[in-house]
Amino acid sequence: MADQPNDARAxxxxxxxxxxxxxxxxIPPGFTLFDETLRDGLQNPSVKDPGIEQKLKILHLMEDxxxxxxxxxxxxxxxxxFDDVLRLCKEVVDCKMNIKIAAAGRTVVSDITPMIEVSQxxxxxxxxxxxxxxxxxxxxxxxxxxxxxxxxxxxxxxxxVKAGLPVAYVTEDTTRSRPDVLTTLFRTAIDHGATRLCxxxxxxxxxxxxxxxxxxxxxxVVAGTGAKDIGxxxxxxxxxxxxxxxxxxxxxxxxxxxxATALGIGERVGNAQMELVLLNLKLLGQLDHDLTKLLExxxxxxxxxxxxxxxxxxxxGADAFRTATGVHAAAIIKALQKGDTWLADRVYSGxxxxxxxxxxxxxxxxxxGASNVNHWLAAxxxxxxxxxxxEIIKEAKTLDHIMTNDEIWGVIRRVRGDAAAPSRG
Numbered sequence: 001m002a003d004q005p006n007d008a009r010a011x012x013x014x015x016x017x018x019x020x021x022x023x024x025x026x027i028p029p030g031f032t033l034f035d036e037t038l039r040d041g042l043q044n045p046s047v048k049d050p051g052i053e054q055k056l057k058i059l060h061l062m063e064d065x066x067x068x069x070x071x072x073x074x075x076x077x078x079x080x081x082f083d084d085v086l087r088l089c090k091e092v093v094d095c096k097m098n099i100k101i102a103a104a105g106r107t108v109v110s111d112i113t114p115m116i117e118v119s120q121x122x123x124x125x126x127x128x129x130x131x132x133x134x135x136x137x138x139x140x141x142x143x144x145x146x147x148x149x150x151x152x153x154x155x156x157x158x159x160x161v162k163a164g165l166p167v168a169y170v171t172e173d174t175t176r177s178r179p180d181v182l183t184t185l186f187r188t189a190i191d192h193g194a195t196r197l198c199x200x201x202x203x204x205x206x207x208x209x210x211x212x213x214x215x216x217x218x219x220x221v222v223a224g225t226g227a228k229d230i231g232x233x234x235x236x237x238x239x240x241x242x243x244x245x246x247x248x249x250x251x252x253x254x255x256x257x258x259x260a261t262a263l264g265i266g267e268r269v270g271n272a273q274m275e276l277v278l279l280n281l282k283l284l285g286q287l288d289h290d291l292t293k294l295l296e297x298x299x300x301x302x303x304x305x306x307x308x309x310x311x312x313x314x315x316x317g318a319d320a321f322r323t324a325t326g327v328h329a330a331a332i333i334k335a336l337q338k339g340d341t342w343l344a345d346r347v348y349s350g351x352x353x354x355x356x357x358x359x360x361x362x363x364x365x366x367x368x369g370a371s372n373v374n375h376w377l378a379a380x381x382x383x384x385x386x387x388x389x390x391e392i393i394k395e396a397k398t399l400d401h402i403m404t405n406d407e408i409w410g411v412i413r414r415v416r417g418d419a420a421a422p423s424r425g
Contacts, residue, residue, distance in 0.1 A: 032068035041261035050304035066289040076111035089122035102127035107156035131170035161193035168196035204239025243272035262301035326369030
């Protein structure tokens, strides 16, 4: 069986309930991924605005992973924001990058004109994401009415379209907006030349049922206008913890573009997590991208914005592929002893670490057995014997934490009196 192709081995060794009764492809072809890390991500109240060199590195990592488009900021918000957006656009031109560029702004002319200037100076189209609140609660708070929202929307879209820029019309708080209001605003946007409608779960209100209902409603409105090639974006936040699952469902329900950010950073508790969107699409067979730089992408963003990745965070956290449990470790070690890295990466992991630039890690702790200890000793070039293994396990059982390398080396020196053993592992 070890000589079989990996897809055949997977069928033999893993019964996948995810595939039962699937009657069609999970996600229609042609979808795109839209990275909001350098815009919405930087609106998180706890992050810092990275320097331009860090932003350039992040942009290149997006390119390396095949992300289709990135929102790189709000150039109308400050001189620094304008300068950074312009520099990033010039990088795309100079390096002949494939990634497309977008920028965001309110539906006011003073926010649109800086995007036009950036586009003209850089020599590339910048997709304009023009946003305005549409929900009744937002209208009440702002003292807006529908006529005012529609008028401002039309004026802003007209300015961008006249300059030759593509426009995505963003209704903030779409998931709590009334159908009649959305119908008027969507038709207005399309009539004035918008080519995309962005459905925003601005406060993280939606459940998958809401995602389905809203996307189907929007498709019906678009069909009613007779317009062709109007794209539908899904932009979801994570206040209910549903940001990721809603993003995946949005694609299945008919959105052709989903938004996400590295590590899910963004307003309040953040957005859908781009690395987990990519991971899941890869495992669902919807992407053929090389994602071995996914870890680097996350670590680069975390360092750039001053973000602490939780230890148990999927894929990126320190514990994502680490086990100290004896039974789990024994199964992984048996696979490694067979020389079968494919098996070792899956026997106790639903996410193959090697596919995403990581590896399985076995440590020694209070729930460990001899397999853990023998593996650690072999990995550190120490000859194993029953007495040494027994002492290390005995020590581990007295502790309330995973043994550090220093603690294991301390037991080795105590048992063997080996002055040559390093003081630090």
